[in-house]
Amino acid sequence: MSLLYTDCSFAHRPRRPVLSSLTLEFAGRCTVLLGPNGAGKSTLMGVGASVLVPDAGRVEWRGLGASGRRERAEYRRRVGWLPQHIGAVPGLTVREQAAYAGWLKGLSKRAAWDRSVRALERVRLTELAGRRSHELSGGQLRRLGIAQAVVHEAELVLLDEPTAGLDPVQRGVFRELVGELSESVRFVVSTHQTEDLADIYDAVVVFDRGVPVFQGDTAGFLGLAPGDGSPERRAEDAYRSLVRGEV
Ligand SMILES: Nc1ncnc2c1ncn2[C@@H]1O[C@H](COP(=O)(O)OP(=O)(O)OP(=O)(O)O)[C@@H](O)[C@H]1O
Numbered sequence: 001m002s003l004l005y006t007d008c009s010f011a012h013r014p015r016r017p018v019l020s021s022l023t024l025e026f027a028g029r030c031t032v033l034l035g036p037n038g039a040g041k042s043t044l045m046g047v048g049a050s051v052l053v054p055d056a057g058r059v060e061w062r063g064l065g066a067s068g069r070r071e072r073a074e075y076r077r078r079v080g081w082l083p084q085h086i087g088a089v090p091g092l093t094v095r096e097q098a099a100y101a102g103w104l105k106g107l108s109k110r111a112a113w114d115r116s117v118r119a120l121e122r123v124r125l126t127e128l129a130g131r132r133s134h135e136l137s138g139g140q141l142r143r144l145g146i147a148q149a150v151v152h153e154a155e156l157v158l159l160d161e162p163t164a165g166l167d168p169v170q171r172g173v174f175r176e177l178v179g180e181l182s183e184s185v186r187f188v189v190s191t192h193q194t195e196d197l198a199d200i201y202d203a204v205v206v207f208d209r210g211v212p213v214f215q216g217d218t219a220g221f222l223g224l225a226p227g228d229g230s231p232e233r234r235a236e237d238a239y240r241s242l243v244r245g246e247v
Pocket residue numbers: 012013018035036037038039040041042043044
């Protein structure tokens with residue numbers, strides 16, 4: 001079960017490639033994607049979610065590609081995505097927004113409405129189901145974003161910087177949630193936060209300037225910074241030993 005990029009190239013602007021003939025596999029149950037600003041993480045996620053179409057190469061989830069129209073619709077049913085900036089849909093309640101996302105992914109209206117209950121339960125938003133989504137806090141809105149990503153029973157969910165801007169308590173709630181959900185859904189989570197990395201993630205990919213500079217299991221990543229420091233400290237040191245960052 002893996003998300004596989006084969007010889008993928010992508011440029012937002014002509015002659016400024018962000019990904020060049022990239023081959024990379026996300027095979028973990030819950031993978032963290034780290035990298036400095038501008039490394040190409042969101043671009044990589046966008047291609048993996050099939051919202052960006054690679055200029056060359058192929059992306060596939062469990063062997064299913066995203067190139068043709070029909071293939072892409074099926075791909076998006078299986079692969080959910082939470083972009084960096086998610087918004088409240090004006091006028092919709094929390095439950096309506098979750099159901100709407102399911103309907104957009106091809107569920108019937110009835111099925112989307114029914115499944116939204118379970119999706120909100122999974123992200124602990126049941127009590128707020130009737131509230132207008134624009135009244136949610138930042139942390140609640142991210143949780144609604146996850147509900148939207150899993151409402152159609154996605155197999156893999158890509159989360160792009162889901163904890164950016166959240167306070168430490170909300171970050172903790174979010175991590176707990178991903179830990180729980182990852183028993184049944186696979187995750188790739190892009191983040192700048194290395195705290196508690198060892199508690200949630202079983203695999204790490206570090207991306208720098210469009211290139212993976214590390215891919216392996218979490219123990220192997222922490223092993224880059226041997227010593228008796230806390231896992232948080234070791235994760236930060238390991239990260240620093242790998243990246244060069246933006247120029
Ligand atoms: N829509 C766009 N149009 C033009 N260039 C873009 C666009 N989106 C990203 N880029 C460029 O692509 C490169 C990779 O950006 P990307 O957002 O993928 O990096 P990132 O690792 O997610 O960064 P951050 O951690 O800051 O969010 C950067 O040089 C960025 O300026």
